[in-house]
Amino acid sequence: MAAVELDEGAAPAADGDGIRRRDFINIAAVSAAGVGGLALLYPLINQMNPSADVLALASIEVDIAAIEEGQAIKTIWRKQPIFIRHLTTAERAAADAVDVSSLRDPQTLADRTVEGHRQWLITLGVCTHLGCVPLGAAEGENRGEYGGYFCPCHGSHYDTAGRIRKGPAPSNLEVPEFEFKTDTVVQIG
Amino acid sequence: MSFPWAEVYRPKNPLMRWVDERLPLPRLVYNAVGKGYPVPRNLNYAYNFGVLAGLALVIQIVTGIVLAMHFEPSAAGAFASTEHIMRDVNSGWFLRYAHSNGASFFFIVTYIHIFRGLYYGSYKAPREMVWLLGLVIFLLMMATAFMGYVLPWGQMSFWGAKVITGLFGAIPVIGEPIQTWLLGGFAPDHATLTRFFSLHYLLPFVIAGVVILHIWALHIPGSTNPTGVDVKTPQDTLPFHPYYTAKDGWFAGLCITLYAAVVFFWPNFLGHADNYIPANPLSTPAEIVPEWYFWPFYAILRAFTVDFILPAKLWGVLAMFSSILLLFFLPWLDKSPVRSGSYRPKFRIFFWVLIADVAVLGYCGGLPAAEPYVMLSQVATIYYFAHFLIILPILSMVERTLPLPNSISESVLHGEEAEAAPIDLGDATPAKA
Numbered sequence: 001m002a003a004v005e006l007d008e009g010a011a012p013a014a015d016g017d018g019i020r021r022r023d024f025i026n027i028a029a030v031s032a033a034g035v036g037g038l039a040l041l042y043p044l045i046n047q048m049n050p051s052a053d054v055l056a057l058a059s060i061e062v063d064i065a066a067i068e069e070g071q072a073i074k075t076i077w078r079k080q081p082i083f084i085r086h087l088t089t090a091e092r093a094a095a096d097a098v099d100v101s102s103l104r105d106p107q108t109l110a111d112r113t114v115e116g117h118r119q120w121l122i123t124l125g126v127c128t129h130l131g132c133v134p135l136g137a138a139e140g141e142n143r144g145e146y147g148g149y150f151c152p153c154h155g156s157h158y159d160t161a162g163r164i165r166k167g168p169a170p171s172n173l174e175v176p177e178f179e180f181k182t183d184t185v186v187q188i189g
Numbered sequence: 190m191s192f193p194w195a196e197v198y199r200p201k202n203p204l205m206r207w208v209d210e211r212l213p214l215p216r217l218v219y220n221a222v223g224k225g226y227p228v229p230r231n232l233n234y235a236y237n238f239g240v241l242a243g244l245a246l247v248i249q250i251v252t253g254i255v256l257a258m259h260f261e262p263s264a265a266g267a268f269a270s271t272e273h274i275m276r277d278v279n280s281g282w283f284l285r286y287a288h289s290n291g292a293s294f295f296f297i298v299t300y301i302h303i304f305r306g307l308y309y310g311s312y313k314a315p316r317e318m319v320w321l322l323g324l325v326i327f328l329l330m331m332a333t334a335f336m337g338y339v340l341p342w343g344q345m346s347f348w349g350a351k352v353i354t355g356l357f358g359a360i361p362v363i364g365e366p367i368q369t370w371l372l373g374g375f376a377p378d379h380a381t382l383t384r385f386f387s388l389h390y391l392l393p394f395v396i397a398g399v400v401i402l403h404i405w406a407l408h409i410p411g412s413t414n415p416t417g418v419d420v421k422t423p424q425d426t427l428p429f430h431p432y433y434t435a436k437d438g439w440f441a442g443l444c445i446t447l448y449a450a451v452v453f454f455w456p457n458f459l460g461h462a463d464n465y466i467p468a469n470p471l472s473t474p475a476e477i478v479p480e481w482y483f484w485p486f487y488a489i490l491r492a493f494t495v496d497f498i499l500p501a502k503l504w505g506v507l508a509m510f511s512s513i514l515l516l517f518f519l520p521w522l523d524k525s526p527v528r529s530g531s532y533r534p535k536f537r538i539f540f541w542v543l544i545a546d547v548a549v550l551g552y553c554g555g556l557p558a559a560e561p562y563v564m565l566s567q568v569a570t571i572y573y574f575a576h577f578l579i580i581l582p583i584l585s586m587v588e589r590t591l592p593l594p595n596s597i598s599e600s601v602l603h604g605e606e607a608e609a610a611p612i613d614l615g616d617a618t619p620a621k622a
Contacts, residue, residue, distance in 0.1 A: 029439075044284075047255055051259075
């Protein structure tokens with residue numbers, strides 16, 4: 001140690017601004033350790049993201065041939081309920097009759113369904129308020145004041161297009177990504 | 190708890206002063222691993238391994254907590270969830286390999302740490318408590334590592350659990366009820382796995398607690414040093430920070446590089462292939478061995494093959510446990526007042542013979558129980574006990590030790606090469622402690 005200290009006294013930095021070789025080594029070493037430590041955080045944090053087996057179940061195919069007009073089914077997608085509803089002509093007309101600009105979350109029925117399959121309303125069965133499952137998909141359940149879905153937790157009413165009409169929910173029931181494989185098979189996700 | 194010339198903590202920042210008056214935690218850190226802890230200036234690289242063991246404990250706890258988020262402690266799900274970690278969980282393969290090889294590295298650095306203590310007489314007065322607490326940590330580590338190895342519920346896990354709990358079955362009369370109690374059944378099953386998981390999660394925190402006591406006890410007299418001579422003046426010491434933080438940091442970087450190389454390129458080198466076969470209670474693997482760090486003890490266990498008054502099985506178990514319990518008496522078995530092996534020419538020879546002996550035991554413990562390895566284990570086991578019970582007590586009475594330097598600084602200043610070596614090898618007068 002003594003020898004090193006003597007060197008420092010005898011030979012100040014060559015460039016004259018007081019930066020020594022040891023300062024450089026110190027900063028480089030501590031930075032490398034710091035960057036390495038931060039890089040290690042990535043696997044430690046990323047491990048909590050959905051794993052490969054969870055992501056593998058992220059898309060499902062549903063056969064909808066048996067759903068009669070006016071009926072709806074519940075199925076499960078990404079561990080969450082999905083409502084697939086075969087709208088009647090009257091329900092579609094009721095949804096189209098609403099003045100979109102008067103809605104809390106302005107969307108038309110056409111925005112929420114796809115061309116050629118306008119009678120199929122596919123939404124997440126998760127209330128956008130706090131995540132309860134709304135009633136109205138099964139036979140005989142309360143469909144709320146607008147004939148769509150009704151969330152019993154905090155009283156949100158959704159209409160026949162799954163749009164929020166009354167109650168605390170901030171937005172319409174979410175429409176997942178979906179695609180009709182054939183006329184009777186739909187792939188969700 | 191330090192030398193009188195230790196720097197005193199005087200925070201300049203008013204916020205730190207405010208904190209220090211209310212909770213002197215910064216002061217504690219400063220006095221434990223900062224400028225306020227003077228350390229002998231002549232410590233060599235052998236003294237880095239305590240810090241490395243602490244680092245290994247941190248790595249094991251961090252990776253272990255993360256793995257526990259994905260592991261399913263059930264006889265039906267343990268093996269599958271381990272494979273789920275390897276294949277599905279993001280970076281799961283890395284975390285599991287870091288944890289399983291982390292255990293091996295933990296034992297490597299701990300064994301070096303223990304042998305360093307044996308060579309430099311770190312167990313001698315006034316540091317007996319440091320040594321005893323260290324042995325408690327070692328026992329806890331072995332229990333934790335064993336239970337961790339059972340968790341993946343492969344063939345080695347299952348049969349390891351069966352064999353190790355079978356050790357308790359060797360105790361006369363109460364042995365079998367104890368084994369049944371440990372397992373929660375008549376063979377390892379769901380109940381065994383869940384209790385092992387619970388304890389495997391608990392014990393590392395107990396270890397961390399005993400580590401704090403170990404360091405606390407160490408910091409009262411301070412570290413030994415390669416000369417074994419007590420610190421006498423401020424010239425004998427350097428502050429822990431920045432001198433030893435820098436040295437520990439650099440050496441930790443080097444060792445982490447080696448560890449990372451194993452984790453990334455030879456992750457299964459230290460493991461056993463049979464543990465990738467799901468546990469099968471109806472079929473024992475052809476060759477059943479514990480993890481490498483238990484091999485020396487496993488060799489001692491198997492060295493007893495003949496009934497002599499007591500059954501051979503009981504002798505093996507007693508010898509295996511005694512081989513560690515014996516170390517608790519070491520401070521009183523080695524009475525030599527000279528600490529460092531560098532000044533004890535005969536002790537030094539026997540020290541290296543002991544290392545070779547433990548290596549032989551380890552080698553035999555990893556092989557099938559067949560001749561000539563059984564015979565070799567028997568000889569090595571006898572020597573192991575003889576070293577501590579016969580050789581060390583006699584040596585400490587008859588050995589002519591070499592003259593000690595007057596002080597650490599004198600030994601340092603007389604040349605870098607000879608920092609730990611006797612000043613004058615020619616003058617063989619007995620040393621005074």
